[in-house]
Amino acid sequence: MTSALPQMKKVRIMRQTLLTGFLVLGLMPPAVAGSPVQDSQPPSLLVKFAPPKLADIPDDANGKQVLYGRRLVMETARLLPDNVGDVLNCTSCHLGGGMVAGASPFVGQAAASYPRNNARAGHTVTLEQRINGCFQRSMNGKPLPEDSAEMKAMIAYFNWLSAGLPPHAKVEGAGIGKIDKSLMPDPAHGKQIYGAKCAACHGTDGNGLKDAKGNYVFPPLWGDKSFNVGAGMARTYTAAAFVKHNMPIAWGLNAPLGQGGALSDQDAVDVAEYFSHQPRPDFAGKAKDWPNGGKPKDARY
Amino acid sequence: MAKTHWLYAFLVLAATTARAAEAPAAGGMERGAYLARAGDCIACHTAPGGADFAGGLAFDTPVGRIYSTNITPDRETGIGAYTLEDFARAVRQGVAKDGHHLYPAMPYPSYAKVSDADIKALYAYFHDNVAPVKQANRPSAIPMPLGFRFPLAVWDALFLKEGAYRPDPAHDARWNRGAYLVEGLGHCGACHTPRAVTLQEKALSDRDGSTYLSGSKFDGWFAKSLRGNDRDGLGGWSEGDIVTFLKTGTTDRTAAFAGMAEVVQHSSQFLTDDDLEAIAHYLKSLRARQGAPEAPARTIQAAAAPAEDHPSRGGAAYSQYCVTCHRADGGGVPRIFPALAGNDVVETADATSLIHIVLGGGRIAHTMAHPMPFAMPEFTKMDNREVAEVVSFIRTAWGNDAGPVTVDQVAKVRATLGKAEAKP
Numbered sequence: 001m002t003s004a005l006p007q008m009k010k011v012r013i014m015r016q017t018l019l020t021g022f023l024v025l026g027l028m029p030p031a032v033a034g035s036p037v038q039d040s041q042p043p044s045l046l047v048k049f050a051p052p053k054l055a056d057i058p059d060d061a062n063g064k065q066v067l068y069g070r071r072l073v074m075e076t077a078r079l080l081p082d083n084v085g086d087v088l089n090c091t092s093c094h095l096g097g098g099m100v101a102g103a104s105p106f107v108g109q110a111a112a113s114y115p116r117n118n119a120r121a122g123h124t125v126t127l128e129q130r131i132n133g134c135f136q137r138s139m140n141g142k143p144l145p146e147d148s149a150e151m152k153a154m155i156a157y158f159n160w161l162s163a164g165l166p167p168h169a170k171v172e173g174a175g176i177g178k179i180d181k182s183l184m185p186d187p188a189h190g191k192q193i194y195g196a197k198c199a200a201c202h203g204t205d206g207n208g209l210k211d212a213k214g215n216y217v218f219p220p221l222w223g224d225k226s227f228n229v230g231a232g233m234a235r236t237y238t239a240a241a242f243v244k245h246n247m248p249i250a251w252g253l254n255a256p257l258g259q260g261g262a263l264s265d266q267d268a269v270d271v272a273e274y275f276s277h278q279p280r281p282d283f284a285g286k287a288k289d290w291p292n293g294g295k296p297k298d299a300r301y
Numbered sequence: 302m303a304k305t306h307w308l309y310a311f312l313v314l315a316a317t318t319a320r321a322a323e324a325p326a327a328g329g330m331e332r333g334a335y336l337a338r339a340g341d342c343i344a345c346h347t348a349p350g351g352a353d354f355a356g357g358l359a360f361d362t363p364v365g366r367i368y369s370t371n372i373t374p375d376r377e378t379g380i381g382a383y384t385l386e387d388f389a390r391a392v393r394q395g396v397a398k399d400g401h402h403l404y405p406a407m408p409y410p411s412y413a414k415v416s417d418a419d420i421k422a423l424y425a426y427f428h429d430n431v432a433p434v435k436q437a438n439r440p441s442a443i444p445m446p447l448g449f450r451f452p453l454a455v456w457d458a459l460f461l462k463e464g465a466y467r468p469d470p471a472h473d474a475r476w477n478r479g480a481y482l483v484e485g486l487g488h489c490g491a492c493h494t495p496r497a498v499t500l501q502e503k504a505l506s507d508r509d510g511s512t513y514l515s516g517s518k519f520d521g522w523f524a525k526s527l528r529g530n531d532r533d534g535l536g537g538w539s540e541g542d543i544v545t546f547l548k549t550g551t552t553d554r555t556a557a558f559a560g561m562a563e564v565v566q567h568s569s570q571f572l573t574d575d576d577l578e579a580i581a582h583y584l585k586s587l588r589a590r591q592g593a594p595e596a597p598a599r600t601i602q603a604a605a606a607p608a609e610d611h612p613s614r615g616g617a618a619y620s621q622y623c624v625t626c627h628r629a630d631g632g633g634v635p636r637i638f639p640a641l642a643g644n645d646v647v648e649t650a651d652a653t654s655l656i657h658i659v660l661g662g663g664r665i666a667h668t669m670a671h672p673m674p675f676a677m678p679e680f681t682k683m684d685n686r687e688v689a690e691v692v693s694f695i696r697t698a699w700g701n702d703a704g705p706v707t708v709d710q711v712a713k714v715r716a717t718l719g720k721a722e723a724k725p
Contacts, residue, residue, distance in 0.1 A: 055617035055690070074624070096625055200673045201637060209634065217634050249625065250638065250675040253662040256622045258678040 047108075049101040049173040051161055062156065069157025072150055073097045073106075076139065078215060080150065085141035086226055086281075087208070092219040093138060093233060095246060098161065100257055101173025103246045108171035110162035111155050122291035127155060137230040140281050177245030177260075181237045181297075183269045190274030193267050198275070201248065206278055222278030230283025233276065235298040240265070240272035333426025336419050339576070340412070340486040341568035345369045354427070355379075355434040360406050363500065365443030367404050375433035388424045389417075395457060402453035404441070405460075410505055414466035414485035460501040469508075472586075479583025480506070482576060483514075487568075490514055492524040492560060511590040516649070521717035522559050523653040525646055529585035531593055533649040543581035547572065550666025553635040555644055558663040558677070559654070565666035615694030618687055622680065623695075631699040637675060642699035652692060652706045656714040659688055681720045685711040 054070070057063040072079055074097050076089040091097045098106030115124035125133070128151055132143035144151045165171070195204065201218040202208055208220035220226040232238045245260040252258045263271065286301045337343070346369045348357035356371040374381040380388065380398075387398040395409035396402055403409065415423075466485055468477040483489050484506045494502040495517040504513035516526035516534070526534030535543065542552045547569035550557040557565045569577070620629070623641075627633050631642030641647050647655055662679030665671070680688065685708045693705035715722060 053618070054621040055614040055687070057617065070620075074629075091625070096621075099621065197673070201634075211628065211630075211632065211634070213630075217628070248673070248675075250677065252676055253679045255662075255678040255680045255682060257625060258662075258676050 045166060045169050047165060047169045047171055049105070049107060049171055051099045051105070051107050052163060057160070065153050065156040066160045067157075068149075069153035069155070069160075070097055072154055073157060075215075080141075080144070083135050083141045083144055084139045086139055086220070086224075086228075087216045088139050088219045088227060089216075090134065093242070095249065095259065096257055098158075100259070102175075102177050103257070103259060104176050104242075105161075105171070105173060106158045107161045108165060108169055108174055110159045110165065110167065112159075112167040113162070113169075119292070119294045120289050122288075127158065131155075136285065137283060138227045138233060140226075140228040140231075140283075176238070176242045179237055179241035179244055179268060180265045183266050185236055185240075185273030186266075186270045187274040187277065189267075190270035190272070193263065193271040194274055197248065197262060198271065206275060221275045222280050224281065226280050228281040228283045229300040230286055230289070234280065234300050235296065236269065236273045236276055237296075237298045239276045240268040243272055244268035331426060331430060333422040333424070334430060335571070336423050336486060337426055338568050338571040339482060340415075340423070340488070341564055342372065344563055344567050345406075346372050352432075352434040352436065354431055355436040357436065357439060362404070362406060362443075365441065367406060367441040367443065368439040369406075370438045371434065371436050372427060373431050373434040373436075374428050375435050378435050378437045379433060380427065381433060383424075385421060385424050388427070389420045392420060392423070394461065395453075402457060404453065405457075405500065408488035408491045410461050410502065411485055411488035411490060413462060413464065414481065416465050416481075419486070460499070462505060475579045475582050476586060478576065479579035479581070482572075482580055483583055487580070489527060492519050493517055493527050507587055511588065514584075514587065515590040515593075516651070518651065518653060520560070521653070521714065522657055523649065523651040524560070525649055525654070526590065527584055528587040528590055530587065530589040532589075533593075533645050534587075534589075535584055535645075536589070537643070537645055538585075540578065540581035540585050543584060544574070544577040547577050547580065548574075548668070549636075549670035550668050551636045551639075551671060554633065554640040555646065556639045556665045556675075558658055558665065562664060562666040565668060570666070570668045570670070613690070613694055615690035615692075616698065618683075618691040619694050619698075622683075623691070631695070631701075636671070641695050642701060644701075647695055648701055648703040650703065652696065652703070652710060653714055655692055655695070656688065656706060656711055657718070659683075659692060660711075660715055660720070661718050681715075681718070682723050684722055685715065 054067075057066055073090040073094070076091075077084045077087050093104055094106060095103035098104070098109075101107075109127065111127045114127040114130065116130075118125045118130070121129070121133075128144075128146040131151065131154060132146075135141050135143050144154075198221075202221050203218075206220055206222040206226070208216050208225070209218040211217050227233050233242065244263055244265060247260065248262060249257045249259040251260065251262050283301075289295075289301070290299070343353055345358055345360075346354045346356050348355070348359075348369075351357055352373070354371070354373045356369045358369045360367050360369070371379040373379040376382050380391075383391070383398050390396050391398070391403065391409075393409060393413045393415060395405065395407055466477075466481045469480065472480075490502050490505060490513060493514045493516060494504055495512055495515065497503055504510045507513050511528070514527040514534075515531065517524050528534040528536075529538075530536050538546075538552075546552050546555070546557065547565060549570070550562060550565040556562075572580075619627075626638040627641050628638075631640060633640035649655075658677055659680050660683075661681070662677045664674050664676045667674035683691075688711045689706050689708045692711070695701070696703035697705065712722075
């Protein structure tokens with residue numbers, strides 16, 4: 001997989017070796033909080049967030065597979081209607097197709113870095129299982145067959161994004177950033193925030209916004225076409241961390257998305273409580289979650 | 302028109318004079334305050350973080366740095382000691398109370414057209430309603446011998462056309478009102494009309510020629526043509542589009558950026574619908590500039606379906622960095638993210654603004670109608686080659702009909718931003 005880009009890989013590894021040298025000399029990796037699944041990994045090395053460029057993808061079989069995986073991530077609902085039960089795409093939560101720091105990037109999520117411990121599942125999960133968790137929860141749909149061309153293409157894309165990284169590297173900007181979980185939510189205030197700062201794109205009724213062709217530009221945040229209660233985004237503090245650091249997009253000058261920075265921690269907790277607790281589909285498998293305990297305080301069941 | 306009866310002409314002239322000089326107040330706004338909004342005085346006469354109208358904003362002109370002045374009614378440092386005649390002379394002729402000539406960064410060649418009644422209302426506003434601020438003016442930093450101001454009198458003698466706006470009897474009152482606002486207080490030509498080497502605007506009205514409002518390179522940007530029939534001007538815009546744009550800073554397909562976002566924010570959003578409609582009506586009447594093809598009656602089609610594969614390195618970069626907001630089909634999101642397909646700023650021959658906004662980012666106008674001032678991120682970390690590739694893609698994709706840009710063009714725009722190319 002990674003052999004398609006030998007030259008790039010070499011440069012990246014050199015850069016990482018240098019970085020690693022500094023890190024071993026005493027820099028501590030920051031804690032990464034609140035990704036939808038609480039991944040726990042062995043102690044690992046912090047590497048700079050430096051996704052590769054789509055323009056450098058070679059025009060060969062592997063390149064085509066990587067681009068197909070990318071397209072599935074960007075247009076999941078349109079291309080995989082049998083697996084997506086709502087109208088979301090992977091990129092609805094993994095902004096910029098998983099190439100943006102702080103927006104639950106796929107960089108650092110290569111197949112080689114799995115299996116990982118997963119408290120919600122109660123056992124280690126493979127990357128395929130992790131992806132299928134999203135299909136069943138955030139996309140309120142059905143798992144992709146693990147040997148399907150689509151699953152393989154998505155994993156090829158993840159692997160390309162992580163090419164050259166050590167399997168258990170901790171990537172700067174992994175996850176969705178932190179939020180103060182001691183803050184108590186005020187959903188009434190959250191409703192006001194929603195109207196002022198969210199409704200322009202996600203609609204006053206949380207219905208999202210479609211383009212002229214009927215594809216969603218901004219996903220619905222509640223209702224039948226939104227994620228189910230089993231999704232990480234249905235949890236107040238996970239949603240709050242995402243909103244605080246990633247919403248709205250096009251708010252600041254920070255490339256590539258200018259996302260985040262519009263709300264205080266308290267405002268983010270309030271608005272997250274408000275929208276996450278609006279009516280949404282149930283999750284059939286919820287009784288099996290957290291079989292060994294460790295359920296977070298904002299779990300929905 | 303040549304055969305218009307003299308009596309008819311006289312009647313139209315009389316009617317339009319009355320109309321043009323009459324400035325309706327918006328929403329109870331005092332008339333002088335309304336006119337100050339229309340003239341956007343605050344934009345130049347207020348420094349970032351400074352008191353309104355107290356001056357101190359720096360302008361880097363081709364001959365050196367100058368600062369705007371204090372126009373609050375403070376007697377010592379502002380214009381508190383100005384009589385109505387002093388005020389009128391400064392605004393319309395560019396001569397301060399003590400007799401020194403102002404630098405023509407002050408758009409007095411345009412303000413020369415402001416009526417006596419409006420000057421009087423503006424004077425009353427600045428004298429009675431603006432809070433006095435004691436803040437001394439900063440001296441300019443224009444090197445000798447250009448620092449001498451006496452040549453400005455010669456410049457004024459050559460290029461300043463005195464006299465209030467004279468309504469054109471060939472047009473109706475609405476057109477004349479629009480012309481009065483655009484050519485006068487609105488001073489649109491200060492940015493949108495090309496300047497000669499001697500720095501005067503090449504035309505101060507359509508009567509001076511079709512270079513008027515035909516687009517101009519300005520401060521690292523290209524202020525687009527506002528001529529109503531230029532293809533890269535307002536040829537694709539309806540009068541309604543122009544009104545919506547000036548009121549909200551956005552249309553379904555585009556958004557004000559850079560200096561124009563500030564104009565909408567500080568000035569045009571406060572104008573009455575009548576005045577905005579007059580401006581739109583006037584701009585749409587301007588014929589295509591000489592030598593430029595008339596705009597075809599083009600309706601923007603929904604762009605083609607997203608490409609299944611990246612057609613080029615630029616297309617791949619677009620897919621990586623731009624697609625989330627501007628969408629795969631270049632259609633943007635109405636009123637939120639500008640479309641790039643069929644956008645005249647994208648297609649204009651001079652790509653300066655497009656390159657500038659990719660490198661430096663920007664923010665749309667914050668208006669009463671649009672409380673979410675979205676931003677375009679700055680892509681300074683992209684190297685010049687990448688920017689050239691992605692800008693070239695945008696200018697040629699989805700049926701856009703503009704030429705590619707070179708790495709050298711990107712380097713030149715980057716130099717105006719003062720941000721060096723990142724080392725790989």
